[in-house]
Amino acid sequence: MNKYISYSKVLKQIAVDKGNFKTVLFREFKGDSKLKEAYGILIKAVKNYDKIVEIGSLINQKEKKNIIGNMQLFCVLVIEQFYSKKKKIEGGGQLKKIITENKDFIASQLNIDQNADNNSNLIKQDVHVRWISKDSTQNKQTKEKQVSKKKSSEDKMQIEDIRLQNQMIQKAQPDDIIENLYTINYNDYQAVISKDSSVLDSTDIVIQSKSSAMPVYLLFKNIIDSQSNESLSEASRPSKSFDIIDCCSAPGNKTMQAAEYIKGRGKVFAFEKNQQRFELLKERVQKYGFEQVISCLNEDFLSVDVTQYPNVEYFVADPSCSGTGMLNHIYFDEDQIQLEEENLQNQQTKKSFMERTQQIFESYDNKMKQRIVGLGQFQLKILNKLATFPSIKAFSYSTCSIHQQENEDVVFKFLQENKSFQLVEACPQWKTRGFKTKNLPDGNKCIRFNPFEDKSDGFFVALFQKK
Numbered sequence: 001m002n003k004y005i006s007y008s009k010v011l012k013q014i015a016v017d018k019g020n021f022k023t024v025l026f027r028e029f030k031g032d033s034k035l036k037e038a039y040g041i042l043i044k045a046v047k048n049y050d051k052i053v054e055i056g057s058l059i060n061q062k063e064k065k066n067i068i069g070n071m072q073l074f075c076v077l078v079i080e081q082f083y084s085k086k087k088k089i090e091g092g093g094q095l096k097k098i099i100t101e102n103k104d105f106i107a108s109q110l111n112i113d114q115n116a117d118n119n120s121n122l123i124k125q126d127v128h129v130r131w132i133s134k135d136s137t138q139n140k141q142t143k144e145k146q147v148s149k150k151k152s153s154e155d156k157m158q159i160e161d162i163r164l165q166n167q168m169i170q171k172a173q174p175d176d177i178i179e180n181l182y183t184i185n186y187n188d189y190q191a192v193i194s195k196d197s198s199v200l201d202s203t204d205i206v207i208q209s210k211s212s213a214m215p216v217y218l219l220f221k222n223i224i225d226s227q228s229n230e231s232l233s234e235a236s237r238p239s240k241s242f243d244i245i246d247c248c249s250a251p252g253n254k255t256m257q258a259a260e261y262i263k264g265r266g267k268v269f270a271f272e273k274n275q276q277r278f279e280l281l282k283e284r285v286q287k288y289g290f291e292q293v294i295s296c297l298n299e300d301f302l303s304v305d306v307t308q309y310p311n312v313e314y315f316v317a318d319p320s321c322s323g324t325g326m327l328n329h330i331y332f333d334e335d336q337i338q339l340e341e342e343n344l345q346n347q348q349t350k351k352s353f354m355e356r357t358q359q360i361f362e363s364y365d366n367k368m369k370q371r372i373v374g375l376g377q378f379q380l381k382i383l384n385k386l387a388t389f390p391s392i393k394a395f396s397y398s399t400c401s402i403h404q405q406e407n408e409d410v411v412f413k414f415l416q417e418n419k420s421f422q423l424v425e426a427c428p429q430w431k432t433r434g435f436k437t438k439n440l441p442d443g444n445k446c447i448r449f450n451p452f453e454d455k456s457d458g459f460f461v462a463l464f465q466k467k
């Protein structure tokens, strides 16, 4: 308990006496073996201070006496109990007893899901729900039957009704960019599914992060269906009917999105090399009723005979990557996330996203560095392959990696090796842009998601068109 008392004294100097966080912390703990732990607890204690004091006051009111005398100590112990890796207060004492007795109350006040992992209590990303337009999934016959049974306006009302009934959608906000995508706060999402997890079985919705929904949305919005983009080449315009290939498709979120947006103009061929993942892809395509539009193929995309696909004009390339943009990824431990939070809080010393990804890359061991470079080479192979299809007009390339070695560097090498392609500016209104690198000065035509700022997994999207 002694160390908590020393942390609480430091917290008082910062939160009550308004001392500078780093100055006070280093004055008290410099050279002390407790520095790292003190930093970890105090940065969260400062951030959540007002809320935890408010909770302490509510407990005092409930008990009708001042049972929590030392609010700073209470705050430090609450952080240890709910936000630390061990989630356990060492030693005993009256305050620990109070926290244990009021555990559920405190957790609910802090909006903490006690079953969630550590990281999700630190940065809670939004959950995105994509509403699937049923029109595109129904085959012609069923659609005709429905139309004869109901007038179209009634049909529409029925869809609105289901929409309202769906608890998930009721709690969600429509996205400002992607049509039919809704954003739901992490805690509201947990609350809905803990009450009724059957909403996740619905074939009206798919849980797909905003970042994951971007590539196919932009391929259609910025290229295939774009009326206004003057920088589009004639060679990138769609024929009246055309097919699409999703090169690396399981579990099929992007495949199904492409099938939905193609709106009767053609088919989607979904390649998936891994047998188990292929089964999952097939199962989902069936569950959502897309069998009429999507052909699933358990094949290595790199070995496909391109002459067999003369009508394929567009490609979705979302190849295997390091997944380093996913916050629940093993490479983001609590310390790293803390560093990011601290980096974001101080505007003056804030490092750019590019600098941070470089620092993170440098912190990896050689094996991991080689893995990332190797994945970049694999992604380039996929892009080089799709460039050989006879009728290719445009494609999207995406990863959920934050590293330049898999993203901008791959784009640069592809353009170097395929002179008949060029980048299309993706989603001009999106703030987080691809990195301008020495080799790729127009890397900002691509978009990125910063997992620490954009409330969705880290992601990269590039759009290419035939010149």
Ligand SMILES: C[S@@+](CC[C@H](N)C(=O)[O-])C[C@H]1O[C@@H](n2cnc3c(N)ncnc32)[C@H](O)[C@@H]1O
Pocket: 212, 247, 248, 249, 250, 251, 252, 253, 254, 255, 271, 272, 273, 274, 277, 299, 300, 301, 302, 318, 319, 320, 321
């Ligand atoms: C990032 S995941 C795709 C996720 C998918 N686009 C989605 O949004 O649901 C990459 C997939 O590509 C598959 N894959 C890897 N190499 C492949 C290859 N040579 N041919 C076809 N699929 C491949 C992997 O097994 C994995 O399922």
